[in-house]
Amino acid sequence: MLLCRVSTVTQAVARWGRRSHRGSGLLHPALSFSSSRCHGVSSGEGNAQPAEAGPAQGQYRDSVLLPRTDFPMKLTGQKLLDRELEVQRECGFAELYSWQRQRKAKKEFCLHDGPPYANGDPHVGHALNKILKDIRNRFEMLRGRQVHYIPGWDCHGLPIELKALGELGTSGLTPLQIRQKAREFAERAIARQRAAFQRWGVMADWDNCYYTFDGTYEAAQLKVFQEMHSKGLIYQDYKPVFWSPSSRTALAEAELEYNPEHLSTAIYATFPLGTLPPKLAEADVGSISVLVWTTQPWTIPANQAVCYMPNAQYSVVKRADNSQLLLVATERAASLAVLLGTELESVGTVTGWRSPPRSQLEGGICKHPTIPDKEVPLLPANHVTMGKGTGLVHTAPAHGMEDYSVASQFKLSVECMVDGEGKFNELAGPELQNLFVMGEGTDKVISMLKACGALVKEEHCVHSYPYDWRTKQPVVIRPSKQWFINTASLKDKAKEVLQKVRVLPESARSSLLAMLDRRTYWCISRQRSWGVPIPVFYHKESGEPLINKHTVSHIAQLFKEKGSDCWWELPVETLLPPEVLKKSKAGPVTDYVRGEDVLDIWFDSGASWAAVLEESDSRADVYVEGKDQIGGWFQSSLLTSVAARNKAPYKSLVVHGFAVSEKGEKMSKSLGNVVDPDTVINGGKDPGAPAYGADVLRWWVAESNVFSEVQIGPTALNSARDSINKLRNTLKFLLGNLQGFDPRTQAVDPKEMHYIDQYMLHQLQISPAFTSASSKTGEGSLLHQKHAATTRNGQFFIALCLLRPSRLYCDPEESLARRSCQTVLEEILDGVTRAIAPILPHLAEEVYLHAPGHDRGCLSSFLESGWIKSSSVWRRPGLEEAVEGACAIRDSFLSSIPGKNAAQYNLTIAIEPGLLFELMESLQEEPTSTSSQLTELMMAAQTTLTSQLPRDLPPDALRSSGNFLINLEGGVIREDSTYSIAAVPTSAARCPRCRRYTAESPDCLCPRCHSILSAP
Template sequence: MPHVSATMLVIWRRVSLCSIPAVRTRTCVRWQTHTVSVVGKRHASSKKYSDTVLLPKTTFPIRPKNPAAEEVEIQKVCGFSELYSWQRQQDRQKDFILHDGPPYANGDPHVGHTLNKILKDMINRYKLLRGYRVDYRPGWDCHGLPIELKALSAGRDNFRHLQPLQIRNKAKQFAEKAIRSQVDAFRRWGVMADWDNGCYFTFDKQYEAKQLEVFYEMYEKGYIYQDFKPVFYSPSSRTALAEAELEYKEDHISHAVYTKFPLATLSPGLKDVVGGRQNISVLTWTTLPWTIPANEAMCYTPSHDYSLCQCKTTGQLYILASECVESTAQVLSTHLDVLNTFPGITLEGSTCQHPTIHGKVSPLLPAHHVSMAKGTGLVHTAPAHGMEDYSVALAFQLPVFTIVDEDGKYTDQAGPDLQGKNIFSDGNETVVEQLRSAGNLVHEQDYRHSYPYDWRTKKPVFIRASLQWFVNTNSIKDRAVDLLDGVRMYPEGTAASSLKAWVSTRNYWCISRQRVWGVPIPVFYHRQSGKPLLTKESVDHVVSLVRSQGTDCWWTLPMEELLPADVIRKAGHTDVSEFEKGADILDIWFDSGVSWAAVLEDSGGVADMYLEGKDQHGGWFQSSLLTSVAVKDSTPYRSVFVHGFAMAEDGTKMSKSLGNVVDPNLVVSGGKNRDKHPAYGADVLRWWVAGSDVHSHVYIGTNILNTARDSVLKVRRILRFLLGNLSGFRPEDAVLYHQLRPVDQYMLHVLYQYAQKVTDAYENYHFTKVQYLTLGLVTKELSSFYLNITKDRLYCDDQTSLGRRGCQTVQFHILDVLTKTLAPVLPHLAEEIYLHHTCLGEVQSVFKSGWFETDPGWHRPDLEPLWRVAEDVRDAFNRQIESANPRLYDVAIFASSTVYDMLNVLQSEETSCTSDLCEMMMSSFVSLHPEDHPENSPISGTKQTLSKVSQHECVMSGPDGSKELATFTLHVSPASHQKCERCRKYVAESPTTPCDRCLAVMADSWAT
């Protein structure tokens, strides 16, 4: 290259001679000289080639230094707290109502809250981007035993001495504190809502008033009634429980017994069977010996056979089901000789003696609930302490006496030996001793089995008959199950079948609780008769008081104000002193179950979606459905989304004792020891949710969080690269589609397909698929393909060249689609992109810009066969070269006609260093020839020595779906040119002179 002075720069431009016949393009060039003035203080000799390379420029950091602090700042700058109110003010044609199931206000936020709230927020943010006006009011279940027990836990020994208002005040303060803690966490996780003015609470006056209105409407329609019947009762909580408030301990150990009930009178048929034998007993087995003092009958199955047996060890005579003889003998470690076998109906009319109460006789009665799977096929029946037992009592008019009080202790009706003793400890042992003393204890054993526990106190419950209020779900459930067919369930199939199973097997719902922290059942009882006074006038009056004063009025106001004289007169009475107010409160599932009436009034009591954990099949999903069907004969939801539970990453349940509890706030903000507890930020937590199989168990732990963080950083690096490449680009610089190069058009086709698939995934709430598709686009289509092969064009072409602008146009669309795809899951990252996006002009929130738009014209399936072939050729080339740097090589492709015709679209000239094909191969030069070209034949000399020749096959797809094999041959040789110090490709004629492309670019950019 000629000498360059301080004031003049000589630029050499290569001029193609490809139009001259018989002249090779790659090697035959001539040079023209252009003289350019150098302006400015800096001398040309001090300027570097790298100064003219258009490297990515952006202020977007490659990784956040302090994710927690930076996300908080992004929330402030980008108006996270105002976004919900802003979108509610927009005039939009579509509304999306996601009704928030109220979490308990009974403690600090945990990963269950994280999973639930982030799932809801991802859906809401997606709907907002799609043009919906989102209706989402976060709520809290503020009443009930969970809160009451925690509020009183510090003084548990003395809480029974507190007055109701003292308990209610403590519980309310505890709930309010828990709500504040949870709100702070939900805000920090980026959950979009009006946290200051748009939440609902079940202890709000208006909510409580609406709840009582629903209660009376159901009562008036006959769905609510009062009855004396067995219910699950928790002595540790001193209240009745619904089935949804139970959990079953699988390894509970009961002191089980085999007991004999001596026959007192024999039916005529049974007399024929025994044939004059004496001292015969029916044999029964129970895991609840404490219920034997309440026995009123012995049940059998008429359709099964029974046997008269003799114990080989003792000689005693027993009657038991024929199917159970062998298994019973094994338990008793003896042999039972079968003396006679007879149908169960033969037992009808017989009676037996009570095993512990002298002179009491129990009838033998037929029943369908008797099982042959365990025991003896004869079931001892205590109507006050069993659901099926109670049904038998109703059918045969047996007495129902409760001999156990609210503390689980025997009353005086159980007799002096049992009075005051606990049924789970010394009371149970005393009954066993009574059986032994009476000679009726045949065998005793410790029996491990599943047993119901109070899910709050983790203590065992028992069944106890008492006067309670019930919803007659038996008259609602069939209609409710039918209506569920019109509800979209996620996941499909299992969610619907599970909810239907819960509803269809529920015959009644106990809604009264013996506590004070909750909404009182607005009933008054006549002191003499015990009959309830519950009229429209009495309830309307109480509702008006609650609406103005809250439910504390039930305890603060005198009876004269709760039950005015005019209300009493309309009920046919004259004196308020004849009545006393009820002491029961409504079940909290009733509290939350009527939220559709209290919160969704503007939408007719219907939400587009309910989204909660799978435990709500027996809870909120069900209670909402039953109350809604009872009142308005419709479901309260159009769709139901069910998620699983958070588990430790090793598959175990989280517990403090195991030390595997994950604190979401610690995950987001980090701990004092950042090595042990790094600050991941809220977006990593959200990415974890999106990547989890949310309908099953959701696992979380350090390894899983680290993987989530690494994935977010991987996506972040691609976004940063895109932002940097778009420096100086404006939307008006975009290149028209028909002017784009084939590789650019193909990338838009890939982007179009991705956009369609990811939108469909969002529409069906398949967040794992959203993540999978996005990571695939980032790692495969962008990082390993398009962004990699187009670097040379972006960095080294002229800034305004059509090729570079075309690449920027594509990357502009990629960034738009990718940012908005990520926004519902990673809102902090998406907003940060917008803060650094120089192409947008005035900065605005990504959530105010709408969903991405992709041109249907980008959809070009016809390009796919071309790029499959091109990829096959590139892969073969990469396998053949020895270096990881393909620029060190030139490659000549000799292709069969079908392959040649395709590749010719990517490279029209015979040899090129800038074609789409060369860009794809990333080599220095690519030559494309038909397979019968002379140079594809074996030759001798230096060229053959330097080249590596290999033959390959690829599969060609026809338009009709047919497949055929096509061939191509690669001649790979070391680069024949010198390295260009500007573009780093081996395309220069001299090691001291840039290539002609770079010289042409520098003709404009070198001057300063």
């Protein structure tokens, strides 16, 4: 949990507070008072209403210092929304980031913002991510660090371009027309998202964000591109890539999503062995066909080989139903027999071992089943597995990444039979040309196999298949001339630097490493208009690319000055001036044309470290993004940074889960379970959608376990609202009891305080929550455990304060006892307010506006005054033993009177002489007292401290005993002390003013109250 609910009280609170106030009436500010007179004190005017302790109520009300504050316990509806906006204006939310950037600070904290995509309205996923970042930033700012956080947006890419094309139509549009419309669309989306982020209270300089379509950003990106190109890491090649027919462009693996329910038509087909391997030729068993299995029958026409596993055994089997001889993996024979519905008799075996002396399958050559006179070899390949199929893999190098690796090794032809629309081209032959490969083309290939007798079996197969993550349509693999990054040469270094990066949760590290392992190259060119142009020129005749540091540097400078639209606006003579041609040792400019591809948006955003981070280090302290960025921005940033400068762009990574519905389902409009953050804050038309305000949304983020899927819905939001309301109630109590108290002039020196108050300051000082400013580990703060501890400790301290309202309400206003308590209350209020400020900034600022004794002066936000302050003077280890020893005795006392009011009992505590007795004596100097600190802690009417229980205890006395282990000076002083207690119902009456059972009769004031009211 990022933040425990305020209602959750630690075991210490439970120990101090359980059963403590039951029926005592001490905690209720709306006290009822007796109208009687005693000790010669005038009662004054009171309300003529019935009272518990007399015929009239309220005659002493004016003499009691009840809590007073105009801080509202609860804000709802429009009042809540108006108050949050008012707080944002009054407390300078818009200026806070700039202020902290200008102040002097010893250390900087940099959280680099992963740019959200500028293609739609703000959603709850944005809220989860941005608020999580803001909580961390505000915490670091409070700790005194100078926060570096520049929000950004990813502005290029296909979805935005498709939106522009949808508005303009697709006929006859120039790249500049498409780009202009795409820019306008992105700018509108950015404006909506930025307004939402500001409303959520996210601290940033919103007038100075970064955008990937800015010329300055694009120039920095090209600088990274050039650095990588000069090292030979970026190259052009003709090889298979993921191709989206629906988008008409190449895709990187990060742009894919896998549909586990994709339905394919799988086939088993035969390739007749025209040339038998020597081992099989010697056996002279007859005509043999290799049996293959594929889920992509449309790739059969592009087949160039059949691959086998080098270290496996293969069998020639005879079908019992038609005597056909098939070559299959021995391991797969039994399963195939069941599948084909016939017995398969083994007539011989061969192995795929390569040495020694050689593979027994080597030299085998198959006939292509649908292309006459075409022969394809049997070849070994390590990617062949035995999990499914036949152990022999149909290989089409143009349409498979692993197949292409085989082609590279054995110099096979890579013929592409599929065009950019996903249709067979002329190389596939007239029967297949212009047919969609994923539909009618597949059906036609199957019918061709059937016609030539090569189809053995056809079946439906549900399996995981890559889809274009934007159009949600299946992709194909086809070769294309594209620009690539050779990630294979970067992987080892990337893994090395990643080991030095802290990853939360640690389990995400293995996913990052696995992604790197699977990525042998990265296709970075896209056949679109809306993006950063790849700065390359092509020779008109040879097609050879012209790209070097001189050409790229010149283009980068133009982009910085004019933006990347100039790639289409300016003539080639300006893009490729004579001095650049001369340095490039190239021919005349008339020999060249500009390229038309743009860079992958993952390269766009992956280079953000170069455009946004400070020049001195250019490493962020942390990147915080969703788990989808493990294969996206986290990886593209790592690869570009390692390639350009041999180090990671981040010191730590935090990977959070996705926001899901209350039932744990992915949010979908069709399911009607989408939660709109605007509706969460401002309310909706549905009566069941109240206005929660921004702080509830922030509390939901902080309260959640963000490392798993984060559920949101009415239950979670109502829980967050209730928790905040409980917190407001606590803060109202503190504010009410601090009315008229000025900590600058009226605070009590810790050494003069009551011991219990000193103990509370001691707890404040040693609490991890209140001392985190000195912590050297910042990552834990992201989990907000310190905030959680602070909130819980605040509840604990307040529970202690509630044990003694008599001091707060009934002692003289300027008395040491009352001021001592108020001093601690003020420290608690200040600490709790600062602790919740990163999470609930609106509430924290509102509290501070009501807090006494503070001059805002030049401060717009109280956060400008820093983190929680504590003093080493507060640390008093011996007090801990005294108060906690009293706590143990109090527990025994309360356990002996279950369901009864402790204030109606006289308590005798018997302790043999020793350390525990001495500690209790420090809380009560006289043997018997009704007003000692020990009595206050016991919550009894009267406490007697003695070495042994009296022998003449009344029959109704309730006895109990226990022990308490004293451990002082790190274990040097240890003593296990025993104690006995006896509780007897008091004969005293309830005082009509302080409501303690210490008066002589129901109509009389107790001696203390009489003394107070009699004072001049």
